[in-house]
Amino acid sequence: MTIHDNNIRGVIFDLDGTLVSSELDFSLIKAQVGCPLDNDLLAYIASLPSPYMREEAMNIVHQHELIDAQHAHLLPGVAEAITRLKENNIPMAIVTRNYDRAAAIKLKNNPLPIETVLTRSDAPAKPDPSALNAIATLWELDQSELLYVGDYLFDIQAAHNANMRACLYAPDEIPEYANQADYVMHHFSELPTLVDSFQENKVLC
Template identity: 40%
Template sequence: MPLIKQTEVDLGRIKGVIFDLDGTLASSNPDFDSLCAELEICRGVDILKWLDDIECPDRKASANAVIHRYELESSARAEWIPGAQVLVDYLHSAGLPTAILTRNIRQAAGVTLGRLGCSIPAVLTREDAPAKPSPEGILMMCREWGIAPHECLYVGDYLFDLQTAANAGAMSLLYNVQQPVPEYAAMADMVTDDYLALVEALKLAGH
């Protein structure tokens, strides 16, 4: 799939790029079907919101331990998504700052990045900023970089990523390999299943 622009987004105005981690840079998504089955919740439920709503401390601690186990197990198997390393290296060579904003715990993100040997310097987890779809992680990085949110591109693979970008006023790119294409793809400024197509588009935009 080439890079599909769904809005009049201008790649030339990008001054910083923030990535989701699991399913975006790394093939490290937990087995959500098994996780939801073990937690006895429906697939598609916002697991972190569900966890936050649990009032019983013991039940919350038990559920949290299960979630952590799945995150760490998947992180231990992480590999680069095809083309993602080339994209990250290109952004660095172009002088564009990069960061990661993930709903992971810090420990799991560290394991994933260690396996990748990823050189992205700034990593925000749910222990560092409110979990997506809160825009705060993107806004924090934009303040640090001294750029406006509309000059930032957020790259992710799921609905929460697109909601986060929209809530922050940032540009969004959905990395999607699902067929059929999910309905939430319509929220993205751009959609692709090929990061090399994004690299070429950035070059044409003057980066």
């Protein structure tokens, strides 16, 4: 009896735009800190030449994130999907580029049965795979057995950098980078079915 290579034994989620809503205006934030529109905001701030400049820029980002956190709400189908996965004993975690205080507010106001939450305060931000790899180690599972669910290119890249499968959550328009994901999900109700499909045949005789 062998275990099928493709089974999904754990699911990791992005937070903003995946589990909860986010109204962050990145164009405005980038303008306020002087970051070119095409640059990654966090990478730009990290490249600023002095600690003072980096701190001032990050304070601006924090203010936006904290305001956004107060208004966040669970996205459609999330609570039901998470409940289904928990009932099926699928371990779950969250890895977000948000910072710890903002993420904590969002999850306090929108409680989910997910205990493991890593933010950019805990590990390098996505697409760096460090946080995803840490969770695989915590769960004592191989990365190939884990699925990462997110709504942006960095989520796909982080998953693949960690040798995990990437599920893109795209409820509205399908972005041009969707073809880089292993799966594309339009509604959260599809997630338990996707995970279940790998459980049914995971034990082969």
